[in-house]
Amino acid sequence: MPEANNHEYVDFECLSADGLALRGRRYGSRDWHDRLPVVCLAGLTRNSADFHKLALYLSTHPKHPRQVLSLDYRGRGLSDFDKNWENYNPLVEAADTISAIEAAGFEEVSLIGTSRGGLIAMVLAALRPGILKQVILNDIGPEIDGVGWARIKTSLQRMREPSSWEEAVEILRDNFGSQFTGLSDVDWMDHARATFRDENGKPERNFDEGLMTSIKAQNLDQELPTFWPQFDGLRHTPLLVIRGENSDLFSAETLEKMGTRHPDMQEITVEGQGHAPILHTGKLPEQIFEFLETSLTHH
Numbered sequence: 001m002p003e004a005n006n007h008e009y010v011d012f013e014c015l016s017a018d019g020l021a022l023r024g025r026r027y028g029s030r031d032w033h034d035r036l037p038v039v040c041l042a043g044l045t046r047n048s049a050d051f052h053k054l055a056l057y058l059s060t061h062p063k064h065p066r067q068v069l070s071l072d073y074r075g076r077g078l079s080d081f082d083k084n085w086e087n088y089n090p091l092v093e094a095a096d097t098i099s100a101i102e103a104a105g106f107e108e109v110s111l112i113g114t115s116r117g118g119l120i121a122m123v124l125a126a127l128r129p130g131i132l133k134q135v136i137l138n139d140i141g142p143e144i145d146g147v148g149w150a151r152i153k154t155s156l157q158r159m160r161e162p163s164s165w166e167e168a169v170e171i172l173r174d175n176f177g178s179q180f181t182g183l184s185d186v187d188w189m190d191h192a193r194a195t196f197r198d199e200n201g202k203p204e205r206n207f208d209e210g211l212m213t214s215i216k217a218q219n220l221d222q223e224l225p226t227f228w229p230q231f232d233g234l235r236h237t238p239l240l241v242i243r244g245e246n247s248d249l250f251s252a253e254t255l256e257k258m259g260t261r262h263p264d265m266q267e268i269t270v271e272g273q274g275h276a277p278i279l280h281t282g283k284l285p286e287q288i289f290e291f292l293e294t295s296l297t298h299h
Helices: 048-059 090-103 116-127 146-158 165-176 185-195 209-216 228-232 252-261 284-298
Strands: 010-015 021-027 038-041 068-071 109-114 132-138 196-199 202-205 239-244 266-270
Touching (some): 010 090, 038 048, 038 116, 048 284, 068 090, 090 116, 116 132, 116 228, 165 185, 165 202, 185 196, 239 252
Parallel strands (some): 038 109, 132 239, 239 266
Antiparallel strands (some): 010 021, 021 068, 196 202
């Protein structure tokens, strides 16, 4: 078993089907067999650090603590990079997620997916629906708004390398400040620390440059694929959908359409945030805990 690098979580590692080392963070006690573990899947270029404060909240909750497994996809965070950039896609990443869930010894999970992680959740609903007992989608649906995708693609391609943590915050504010009007200075520094890795005190990008190749390869002139058949695979799974009020990737219209196709879908709109809401801010941790506690009994 990996050594804990602090008292809050232990390092997690397993192998993908094609032999890459996949890593992440595991919170909470393995002895909690009476409650569903939570698996957290991050956004496109993000990693397990995004969920640290939420994972701590859920794994130390005085009423009903849970195990939390937060994953780095291949090519992100501490996981191995893939020599073939074409493998940076939701289908391969869904297979990696299944490998990680099985390696952790989980048979059924509650899954929280932010952006790309939510697309992977929908793919899992098609591939292995029996694994998913509850799903939380954070600012993602079966239709992706092309305006938001173009903005993200452009900002990733143009984002300069910061020379200090203060500059890292400045870069993030420049790119996302108009959407995230509700964040404090502490929130912005937390966001920077989760976005970049620390290389001898200097922030560095925390993902494989090959991922940029896969992003550039997507033609903005073509219609983006939709995930409605995969989303319909969640119809009988308790579902909470979180949307940032200012999101330009996940429209209010798509959220409304999802509600007509999923009879018991719960939804939260987060004021002052865009794509994608930061899940440890405001009342979101309490709302997520409440959904995990109650949605199975109501379903």
